[in-house]
Amino acid sequence: MNETQLFASRKDLYESGLHNSYQRGIGRAKDGTDNMSIVLSGGYVDDEDFGNTIIYTGEGGREPSTGTQVASQVITGGNKDLIEAFESGAPVYVTRGSNHKSKYSPTEGYSYAGRFYISEHWIEVGRDGFDIIRFKLVKEQPSIEPIDSSVRNDTQRVEYTSTRMVRDTKVTKRVKEIYDFKCQVCGVQINLPTGNKYAEGAHIRPLGMPHNGPDVIENILCLCPNHHLMFDKYCYSINPNTFKIEGLKGYLIVDEEHKIERSHLQYHYDNYLAHE
Numbered sequence: 001m002n003e004t005q006l007f008a009s010r011k012d013l014y015e016s017g018l019h020n021s022y023q024r025g026i027g028r029a030k031d032g033t034d035n036m037s038i039v040l041s042g043g044y045v046d047d048e049d050f051g052n053t054i055i056y057t058g059e060g061g062r063e064p065s066t067g068t069q070v071a072s073q074v075i076t077g078g079n080k081d082l083i084e085a086f087e088s089g090a091p092v093y094v095t096r097g098s099n100h101k102s103k104y105s106p107t108e109g110y111s112y113a114g115r116f117y118i119s120e121h122w123i124e125v126g127r128d129g130f131d132i133i134r135f136k137l138v139k140e141q142p143s144i145e146p147i148d149s150s151v152r153n154d155t156q157r158v159e160y161t162s163t164r165m166v167r168d169t170k171v172t173k174r175v176k177e178i179y180d181f182k183c184q185v186c187g188v189q190i191n192l193p194t195g196n197k198y199a200e201g202a203h204i205r206p207l208g209m210p211h212n213g214p215d216v217i218e219n220i221l222c223l224c225p226n227h228h229l230m231f232d233k234y235c236y237s238i239n240p241n242t243f244k245i246e247g248l249k250g251y252l253i254v255d256e257e258h259k260i261e262r263s264h265l266q267y268h269y270d271n272y273l274a275h276e
Contacts, residue, residue, distance in 0.1 A: 001031075001093070007110040013039070018093060018112060026059050026078030029093050036085045039110065041097035043067060046126045046134070049102035052142040054094065054116065057126070058082065058133035069128035079133050080194060086118035087196050088173075092137060115140040172201030175220045175258065183224035184253045185236075185245060190224060200228040204238075204264040211267075218261035221252075237272030240265035246272065 007013045010022050017030040019037045025044075029037045040047060044057035045067070058079040061071035073079060085092055094113040096105045104113070116137035126132035181197035182189040190198040202221045205213030213219050223231060230236055236247030240262040243252040246269070254260065 001112055003112060003114045005112045006106060007095075007112075009109065010039075013095060013110050019095060024059065024078065026082065028081075035091055035093055036081055037093040037095070038082075039095045039097060040100040040102070040105070042099035042101055044069075044132075045128075046132055047100070049096075049100070049104055051104050052139040054137040056135045056137055058135065061130055061132070069126050069130045069132065072131035073123075073133045075133065075194070082118060082135055083121055083194055084196060086121055086135070087192055087194065087198055089117065091115040091117055091140060094137065113139075169201075169215055171215060171217050172220055175201055175217055175222050178255050178258050179222040179253070182222070182253075183227055184222050185227040185231075185248065185250075186224060187253060188224050199223065200225055202228045202231050204260070205267045206232075213264065213267075216261075218259055219264045221260075231268075234268075234272045234275040237269045238265050240269055 001016075001018060007016065007018075010019075013019050014022055019027045019039055020030050021027040025039050025041060027037050027039075029035045038056060040049065040054070040056070043062065046055075046057045048055035058073050059077060060073040060079065061069050063070045075083060082092070084090075092115070094116050095110050096102065096113050097110045098106050098108045105111070116139050119136050119138045121133065121135045123131050123133055176199045179199070180189065181199040183199060192198050199222050202223045203213050203215070204219050204221060205211050207213050207215060221231070227236075236245055238244070238252050239246055243254060244250075245252060
């Protein structure tokens with residue numbers, strides 16, 4: 001799907017496979033990915049659009065004829081699906097409609113805006129006095145400049161969140177499944193309010209230049225957020241010969257199904273020693 005691709009109607013949008021509902025703002029793509037999809041069409045007065053960052057209001061509690069919020073929103077249906085997309089780091093397809101009050105909206109019809117990631121979600125009291133569920137979406141590849149300075153988050157946090165989510169590939173998910181989402185350093189399993197489990201996939205040898213680490217199971221660890229950040233910042237490392245955790249106590253938990261490439265551990269370990 002090309003960014004800025006135009007659709008004359010919701011019917012065209014539906015038939016393209018981008019959004020599986022003629023009316024609902026929250027849906028799913030029908031392109032084989034099962035990714036979440038949202039359409040911004042001016043239905044909620046609390047929505048904010050800064051181009052590369054969008055503050056999106058969840059669904060429910062609105063009077064259809066007037067658009068007024070008459071009840072609080074709850075974490076069910078599409079709201080729960082979006083929270084699960086946040087938890088798993090899955091992308092969300094975003095489309096803007098001409099009724100969406102934003103300078104980035106098309107003058108008529110609908111335009112595809114690209115893939116976004118949910119960096120956080122929260123509940124607050126909306127303009128009509130009822131609780132609403134809010135989602136902050138950050139574009140995968142920023143293409144609109146500048147982002148309005150009133151966005152409620154610092155650039156560093158957005159960049160870190162976006163990068164982590166983009167790296168959550170099929171092999172990363174497989175490593176998490178092997179350990180049942182338990183950290184290989186501390187053994188902690190994080191249970192989320194939606195009933196899902198949470199862990200992060202940490203590449204031992206980082207992806208991209210200048211490290212050129214591969215996105216393969218042999219180069220990935222299953223870690224809790226704290227030990228992921230500490231690993232990336234060289235607060236500790238793993239002895240490639242003994243799996244002893246240098247800088248912390250104990251040994252790395254390794255399942256026999258998870259064959260870690262020792263050369264990748266050696267690469268991280270050498271960098272860890274250089275930082276001492």
